[in-house]
Amino acid sequence: MNDRSFIERPRYTCALGGAMATVTALPQGIPIVHAPPGCAGNFAWTQAGGCGLQVGGYCGGLSMPGSNVQEREVVFGGADRLEEEIKNTLDIMQGDIYVVLTSCVTEVIGDDVGAVVRPLQEGGTPIIFAETGGFRGNSYEGYDQVLKSVLRDFAPKTDHKQPGLVNLWGVTPNIDPFWRGNLTAIRTLLEKLGLTVNSFFTDRDSIDEIRRAGSAELNIVVSDVFGQGAAEMGQQIHGTPFIASPLPIGPTATDSFLRHVGGALKIDSPLVEELIYKENQRYYKLLEPLTDCFNDMDLQRYVVVIGDANYTIGITRFLSEDLGWLPEVAAITDILDECQQERLAGRLTALESGLTPKLIFHTDGGEIRRQVVEHWAQRRSETGKYIHSLSPAFVVGSSLDRELAKDLGAAHLSVSFPVANRAVINRGYTGYDGGLTLIEDLISSIITGR
DSSP, X not given: OOSOSSOXXXXXXXXXXXXXXXXXXXXXXXXXXXXXXXXXXHHHHHHHHHBTTOOOOXXXXXXXXXXXXXXXXXXXXXXHHHHHHHHHHHHHOOOSXXXXXXXXXXXXXXXXXXXXXXXXXXXXXXXXXXXXXXXXXXXXXXXXXXXXXXHHHTSOOOSOOXXXXXXXXXXXXTTBTTHHHHHHHHHHHHHHTTOEEEOSSSTTOOHHHHHGGGGOSEEEEOSSSTTHHHHHHHHHHHOOOEEEOOOOBHHHHHHHHHHHHHHHHTOOHHHHHHHHHHHHHHHHHHHGGGHHHHHHTTOOOEEEEEEOHHHHHHHHHHXXXXXXXXXXXXXXXXXXXXXXXXXXXXXXXXXXXXXXXXXXEOSOHHHHHHHHHHHHXXXXXXXXXXXXXXXXXXXXXXXXXXXXXXXXXXXXXXXXXXXXXXXXXXXXXXXXXXXXXXXXXXXXHHHTXX
């Protein structure tokens, strides 16, 4: 870390923003924001500008109810105001699950949200609460806190495990701009193994399925960081074991992911291998027509990947092991502890290609840009006058990294939050089809304007 006292170009909101985005992705989910008036509006437009123009939903954006805490509540407490807001919300808005979310202000003044919510729970109202004051962490912490609350207060405890039922976590709604497509693709692959998948946030999920989350035989987390806290709580409260795997993008990672799941659930190996074989056959059959142009047009690139832990690891592995590009720098923008950094670094030192990109851990986008440009200049100075190294280049990152791409004379694709220059509906990069989609987007960015 340098000695600057600010963070430039952050890639996330606070915990409350991530929690709001998560609740609005639940089936008929209604967040009730116990916060000053500015929070919901600011987060709504941040989400719109960072998530491929996605904002709103069933009760998202500027439609979500809030307690509108003012100076009076700060002085005398806001519990009465929250109780009034919940009553009005229940009268006016029909939802399958209501989630009260706290803010910095309401946590600092010490409002006992549980004392307001628990009597309603005892009366049968499908309402829970999560402590999501912004100082608790970033967007991904808010995602984890909502999942924990669902497991603790909404999914009944049971000793019965439904064979073949799994919960799927690790893809953060709205903070991952491609969350719908990513979750759907992974869910579809798991269903081809004969599993029943509870993915919580897709259009195929329902609140009844989420209530059965405690009956799952296994919790599957497709992240080395996000959703881990919820999985640990699921193990503690419901006795459900979990596995964690990197976000599977492309055939190499997806093969490994399916074998990992198959091993954890003791699925017959021939069944897993048959699925892997069929999916690989289809993947390469679809990719084959592109290979002549790929080679003749020399579409291989030196690449910089910048994003959260999921995308930086998943995309770097895909580009190196499946597409044959040359990863030069991988930058992870999350707030991570030392153990998490070591785990992620190990993913990139074990690439089958033998390439090891320079790895940067930093939350400051400006500092990442400086380090990448410095690395590029140093690598070029190491070569002779007849060799122009690290060219042509490509930057896979967010909309904030377009200026870096200009610095390097590189093409650019926005993939990780914030994505402001693309509209996203149901696109995704996970699995075998997701790898093909990513290749399409990368090559299209290179040849645009031909």
